[in-house]
Amino acid sequence: MSSENLILIGMPGAGKSTVGVILAKRLGYHFIDTDLLIQAQEGCRLQDIIDRQGLERFRQIEEQVLLGLETQRTVIATGGSVIYSRPGIEAIKRCGRLVYLQVGLAELQSRISDMGERGLVMGAGQSFSDLYAERTPLYAEHADVFVDCTGLNTEQVAARIEKQVLVGQIDRWVDMMTEKKND
Numbered sequence: 200m201s202s203e204n205l206i207l208i209g210m211p212g213a214g215k216s217t218v219g220v221i222l223a224k225r226l227g228y229h230f231i232d233t234d235l236l237i238q239a240q241e242g243c244r245l246q247d248i249i250d251r252q253g254l255e256r257f258r259q260i261e262e263q264v265l266l267g268l269e270t271q272r273t274v275i276a277t278g279g280s281v282i283y284s285r286p287g288i289e290a291i292k293r294c295g296r297l298v299y300l301q302v303g304l305a306e307l308q309s310r311i312s313d314m315g316e317r318g319l320v321m322g323a324g325q326s327f328s329d330l331y332a333e334r335t336p337l338y339a340e341h342a343d344v345f346v347d348c349t350g351l352n353t354e355q356v357a358a359r360i361e362k363q364v365l366v367g368q369i370d371r372w373v374d375m376m377t378e379k380k381n382d
């Protein structure tokens with residue numbers, strides 16, 4: 200594994216926080232969760248920020264935390280709403296590879312029981328399935344690695360990410376060597 204960071208993206212409930220820490224242990228990497236960085240900085244829960252200061256302010260705070268990331272050899276679990284910030288996405292792209300945890304809508308819904316307390320960045324009148332439809336193409340647009348998590352437990356997802364990231368690195372190395380040979 201190289202020294203770059205691995206950044207987990209995807210819908211709320213996809214397993215970014217849970218799998219992230221398992222993956223970090225497997226790789227011997229550090230682990231950070233940008234949601235926890237926000238909570239530590241603001242001294243309250245995400246839901247409290249949204250309730251007291253609104254969605255727009257939450258998004259600004261999240262963007263500022265993404266822009267301030269300075270880590271190496273770290274698995275970074277992001278919040279599902281990072282995808283709305285162009286500068287935020289550019290910042291995390293500079294940090295490492297974006298790994299998209301793909302989980303179907305029904306599976307996500309079965310995992311998220313605390314929708315009203317989870318602090319989701321969701322417009323008035325928007326349903327979870329609206330959010331899924333809106334965001335899925337955005338995650339896909341920015342992902343470097345796509346991980347199909349269907350039917351896998353957390354350990355299996357972590358193992359799949361590790362394998363796919365490694366294969367991606369070998370592919371990139373082979374491409375580089377081929378380009379050099381053809382120069």
Ligand SMILES: Nc1ncnc2c1ncn2[C@@H]1O[C@H](COP(=O)(O)OP(=O)(O)O)[C@@H](O)[C@H]1O
Nearest residue numbers: 210211212213214215216217218310351352353
């Ligand atoms: N692969 C999985 N299989 C079953 N449950 C999972 C899996 N990944 C995560 N979960 C569960 O789904 C819920 C949301 O996981 P979490 O890591 O908080 O997701 P995220 O950080 O992407 O919002 C948690 O209860 C977690 O235990």
Ligand SMILES: O=C(O)C1=C[C@@H](OP(=O)(O)O)[C@@H](O)[C@H](O)C1
Nearest residue numbers: 211245278279280317318319320
């Ligand atoms: O997708 C969202 O709108 C959000 C997801 C949360 O993180 P998880 O994706 O880890 O649940 C958290 O960042 C915030 O409450 C907003």
Ligand SMILES: [Mg+2]
Nearest residue numbers: 215216276277
């Ligand atoms: Mg999370």
